[in-house]
Amino acid sequence: MTAIALPPLIDRLRRAVGTENVLAAQSDLVVYECDGFTIEKNSPDVVVFPSTTEDVAAIVKICNAAGVPFLPRGAGTSLSGGCLPIGGGVMIVLTRMKRILEINLRDRYAVVEPGVVNVWLTNALKGTGYHYAPDPSSQGACTIGGNVATNSGGPHTLKYGVTVNHVLGMEAVLADGSVVRLGGPAEDPVGLDLVGAVVGSEGTLAIVTKIWVRLTKNPQGHRTMLGVFESVDDATAAISEIIGAGIVPAALEMMDQGILVAVEAAFQFGFPLDAQAILLIEVDGLEAGLDQQRDQIIEICKQCGAREVRLARDEKERLKLWKCRKQAFGAIGRLSPSYCTQDGVVPRTKLPHILRKIIEIGARHDIRIVNVFHAGDGNIHPILLFDERNAAQVQRVLAASNEILDECLACGGSVTGEHGIGVEKIGFMSKMFSPTDLAAMKNLRDAFNPRGNLSPDKMLPTAGGCGMEQKHPGRRAAL
Amino acid sequence: MNPRDYLPVTETLSPSNPDEVASCIRHACESSTPLYPIGGGTSLDFGMPPKAEGRGLSLSKLNRVIDYPARDMTVTVEAGVTMKVLAELLAKERQRLPVDVPRADQATIGGVIASNWNGPRRYGESSLRDSVIGIGAVDGRGLPFKGGGRVVKNVAGYDFCKLLTGSLGTLGVVTQVTLRLKPIPEQSALMACSLPDAESAEKLLAALIASQVTPTAIELLAGPEWQTAPVLADLGQSSPSALYLVVGVEGTGLEVESMLRQLSAEWRELGVEAPLVVGEGALLWQRLIEFPQAGESPLVLKASVVPSGVTAMVAAARRVDPDCSIQAHAGNGTVIIQLSRFPTGGLSRALVGNLQPAAAAHHGQLVVLSNPSGTEMTHQSVWGATDSPLALMREVKRRFDPADILNRGRFVV
Numbered sequence: 015m016t017a018i019a020l021p022p023l024i025d026r027l028r029r030a031v032g033t034e035n036v037l038a039a040q041s042d043l044v045v046y047e048c049d050g051f052t053i054e055k056n057s058p059d060v061v062v063f064p065s066t067t068e069d070v071a072a073i074v075k076i077c078n079a080a081g082v083p084f085l086p087r088g089a090g091t092s093l094s095g096g097c098l099p100i101g102g103g104v105m106i107v108l109t110r111m112k113r114i115l116e117i118n119l120r121d122r123y124a125v126v127e128p129g130v131v132n133v134w135l136t137n138a139l140k141g142t143g144y145h146y147a148p149d150p151s152s153q154g155a156c157t158i159g160g161n162v163a164t165n166s167g168g169p170h171t172l173k174y175g176v177t178v179n180h181v182l183g184m185e186a187v188l189a190d191g192s193v194v195r196l197g198g199p200a201e202d203p204v205g206l207d208l209v210g211a212v213v214g215s216e217g218t219l220a221i222v223t224k225i226w227v228r229l230t231k232n233p234q235g236h237r238t239m240l241g242v243f244e245s246v247d248d249a250t251a252a253i254s255e256i257i258g259a260g261i262v263p264a265a266l267e268m269m270d271q272g273i274l275v276a277v278e279a280a281f282q283f284g285f286p287l288d289a290q291a292i293l294l295i296e297v298d299g300l301e302a303g304l305d306q307q308r309d310q311i312i313e314i315c316k317q318c319g320a321r322e323v324r325l326a327r328d329e330k331e332r333l334k335l336w337k338c339r340k341q342a343f344g345a346i347g348r349l350s351p352s353y354c355t356q357d358g359v360v361p362r363t364k365l366p367h368i369l370r371k372i373i374e375i376g377a378r379h380d381i382r383i384v385n386v387f388h389a390g391d392g393n394i395h396p397i398l399l400f401d402e403r404n405a406a407q408v409q410r411v412l413a414a415s416n417e418i419l420d421e422c423l424a425c426g427g428s429v430t431g432e433h434g435i436g437v438e439k440i441g442f443m444s445k446m447f448s449p450t451d452l453a454a455m456k457n458l459r460d461a462f463n464p465r466g467n468l469s470p471d472k473m474l475p476t477a478g479g480c481g482m483e484q485k486h487p488g489r490r491a492a493l
Numbered sequence: 494m495n496p497r498d499y500l501p502v503t504e505t506l507s508p509s510n511p512d513e514v515a516s517c518i519r520h521a522c523e524s525s526t527p528l529y530p531i532g533g534g535t536s537l538d539f540g541m542p543p544k545a546e547g548r549g550l551s552l553s554k555l556n557r558v559i560d561y562p563a564r565d566m567t568v569t570v571e572a573g574v575t576m577k578v579l580a581e582l583l584a585k586e587r588q589r590l591p592v593d594v595p596r597a598d599q600a601t602i603g604g605v606i607a608s609n610w611n612g613p614r615r616y617g618e619s620s621l622r623d624s625v626i627g628i629g630a631v632d633g634r635g636l637p638f639k640g641g642g643r644v645v646k647n648v649a650g651y652d653f654c655k656l657l658t659g660s661l662g663t664l665g666v667v668t669q670v671t672l673r674l675k676p677i678p679e680q681s682a683l684m685a686c687s688l689p690d691a692e693s694a695e696k697l698l699a700a701l702i703a704s705q706v707t708p709t710a711i712e713l714l715a716g717p718e719w720q721t722a723p724v725l726a727d728l729g730q731s732s733p734s735a736l737y738l739v740v741g742v743e744g745t746g747l748e749v750e751s752m753l754r755q756l757s758a759e760w761r762e763l764g765v766e767a768p769l770v771v772g773e774g775a776l777l778w779q780r781l782i783e784f785p786q787a788g789e790s791p792l793v794l795k796a797s798v799v800p801s802g803v804t805a806m807v808a809a810a811r812r813v814d815p816d817c818s819i820q821a822h823a824g825n826g827t828v829i830i831q832l833s834r835f836p837t838g839g840l841s842r843a844l845v846g847n848l849q850p851a852a853a854a855h856h857g858q859l860v861v862l863s864n865p866s867g868t869e870m871t872h873q874s875v876w877g878a879t880d881s882p883l884a885l886m887r888e889v890k891r892r893f894d895p896a897d898i899l900n901r902g903r904f905v906v
Binding site (some may be wrong): 044118119120121122123143164165167171175176178179188194195198199200201202203204205206207209210211213214215231236254257259260261262299300301302303306307316359360361362363388391392393426427428429430431432433434435439443446447448451453454455457458459460461462473474477483 | 531562564565566567569587588609611619620622623632636637638639640642643644645646647650651652653654655656658659660664665667675676677699700703704707744745747748750751752785797798799800801802825826827853855856857860876877879880881882883885886888889890891892893904905
């Protein structure tokens with residue numbers, strides 16, 4: 015931030031929300047210089063912690079008056095740099111707006127503030143027979159406001175859908191500081207579906223201050239299986255066959271041998287270390303139908319060459335399996351000093367192809383790549399292992415990442431299934447979308463955010479360039 | 494429906510590909526002539542009756558299936574494909590788009606998306622908005638744009654699939670869509686019970702929240718249209734009842750059987766003496782799908798309220814017209830009301846004075862689905878008092894259609 019006088023801005027913010035809710039010391043600000051995307055860093059000039067919607071509106075108005083950029087932040091677990099304060103300015107951190115305001119089971123919704131951590135809502139709903147379906151692997155840390163910004167997924171989105179499918183309404187502060195209410199507890203609000211537009215807009219359209227989410231009935235039971243395969247090809251064939259048979263698993267995740275070794279070392283589940291791939295398959299629903307689906311899946315896996323299919327014997331074993339899956343990324347430190355996780359999507363039937371391509375790309379660039387991902391959705395998360403002290407290797411990781419994403423596009427897929435564009439993938443937008451597509455996206459952004467001072471330089475490439483040039487790979491973690 | 498009965502059009506253009514659609518719109522934009530997009534023409538009476546003379550823009554020639562990779566459970570089609578053709582195509586692979594639409598032989602997927610139509614299965618299956626994963630459209634300047642893609646999970650760029658669903662063709666003319674599909678369940682069955690009053694209906698509806706059954710559809714039915722001899726025959730009833738609750742369940746044979754048994758037990762515990770097992774009930778399902786556009790009602794309304802407000806909405810409608818017929822997708826809070834006669838005190842009084850406040854009392858809104866007389870179709874009566882941010886919606890509209898040629902004067906914005 016240049017040319018504006020910082021002290022008066024800080025004073026105004028302190029008067030608006032209280033001195034204790036404003037950070038301006040460099041030593042404090044450094045914490046906010048990046049999110050889960052750590053390549054590019056830049057400190058905000060000020061960090062503000064609003065407690066109410068009115069606080070947020072007041073902060074936004076002060077920023078507008080001072081002509082400084084501003085952006086919202088939740089827990090900062092975003093993996094694509096959505097919370098990077100480009101150009102500095104004011105960061106509005108919503109973690110003190112953390113109340114669950116209402117739980118209404120009869121009408122199947124809850125109202126939360128944006129700083130509510132995803133798992134808090136799940137915990138608050140324990141015993142009610144209902145849950146909040148989106149369950150990103152970072153659910154213990156990430157906030158629902160952040161989930162709304164990035165339209166987060168998670169393992170169970172295969173059956174239950176992503177965040178946008180569970181958001182009924184929101185209260186939001188627009189870029190000019192006005193407060194709007196979009197949707198609410200009832201479905202089909204009259205007018206344009208602006209709720210659908212704001213979810214996944216990565217903080218570029220509005221700052222969400224209250225959210226109405228749909229609650230989902232808990233399934234009566236689960237069957238959780240572990241299919242052990244001799245080859246990646248056999249495992250991906252099984253995925254295709256299971257979906258093709260008309261089964262909609264609650265989750266269908268794959269781990270390859272590289273990641274299995276690390277997960278086993280970390281959690282000692284008893285995974286067979288010589289297997290080339292395992293599938294973690296869960297079906298849920300009515301007890302009456304589960305054994306039939308389980309038997310069908312076991313049969314399909316065996317037909318596709320599975321060495322064995324293990325069944326989680328009880329809830330304890332099931333939870334342990336899920337812990338291994340959700341914390342798999344934490345185990346990668348055992349494999350390599352640094353790693354970079356990609357997030358691409360292909361049509362499910364192209365999984366065998368893309369996985370073969372990933373092996374080939376890894377070999378060609380001499381980069382070791384391991385895989386753990388949401389196979390049922392075709393959402394791949396190849397993890398490229400490297401040592402960031404080795405500059406040549408770093409360049410090869412970048413080249414390999416880009417090739418993998420290009421191949422996803424060539425398969426008719428996407429460069430991001432759940433992590434977002436942020437700053438990291440801005441360069442891919444013009445590969446995925448035409449100039450008129452991007453112009454339409456800019457139209458939408460300009461309707462909400464005409465001066466572009468809310469979350470500037472995110473998601474949409476600017477006219478001249480195609481995003482920043484990367485010197486280092488990003489993505490230390492993934493979902 | 495003949496477009497000329499509803500739209501002030503001098504002629505109807507029928508482009509045969511997206512480029513021609515763009516060219517039609519570009520020309521219209523240059524001359525500021527309104528264009529009225531037309532799909533199957535089954536819902537042309539939805540929205541404000543347009544006043545400005547213009548041209549129709551029929552999408553009926555955009556009827557190609559672009560790609561159906563059945564194993565990926567997605568399909569990409571042009572906007573003019575009818576729901577019936579789509580359903581028949583998907584059924585060959587035992588798949589479906591679980592959205593029930595009246596007059597499926599005419600209604601097109603583009604029109605269904607523009608009007609955001611949802612039927613009884615919305616409760617247990619996805620809503621239409623959740624099924625659209627890719628969309629291509631042409632904006633009000635004739636510029637093509639797309640959002641989403643052909644994969645089931647994708648967060649690249651703004652979600653135009655959501656923005657365009659229910660936009661009534663005011664931001665862009667949809668030319669192509671990609672849909673996420675579901676398997677057709679092995680079996681499907683309906684179970685019903687007759688209820689004496691709204692209070693008992695709410696008791697059963699509330700109980701379904703905690704039920705061990707996972708219905709696909711929860712329908713509350715009232716009024717003369719549901720008391721005809723054929724409906725009673727479907728239900729296996731000899732004499733009519735004031736209210737019926739019909740629950741649809743789908744799944745494998747074992748699942749359906751267990752849900753019917755469970756629901757029957759739960760209902761008996763709640764005092765229902767004789768749950769009516771309709772069985773597969775193909776005819777009744779069809780009636781549930783067709784109801785909003787069936788019959789000769791002089792005024793059809795749709796309220797969207799929180800589910801706990803459904804019975805109050807039914808009661809409010811009956812106070813306005815004791816002979817109205819009602820279908821509520823009660824699990825979702827959607828209440829479709831067919832009045833038996835045009836309100837004697839006028840449309841505004843019935844809606845603004847009575848039914849809109851009743852909907853608002855339950856966090857909802859009320860819109861006119863069809864008013865063949867065309868009288869008193871003001872913004873206030875058609876769309877109700879909305880607390881939606883109209884200024885923001887108008888700004889979005891202006892950016893996509895600066896000359897206001899797409900469905901001018903028909904929608905909220």
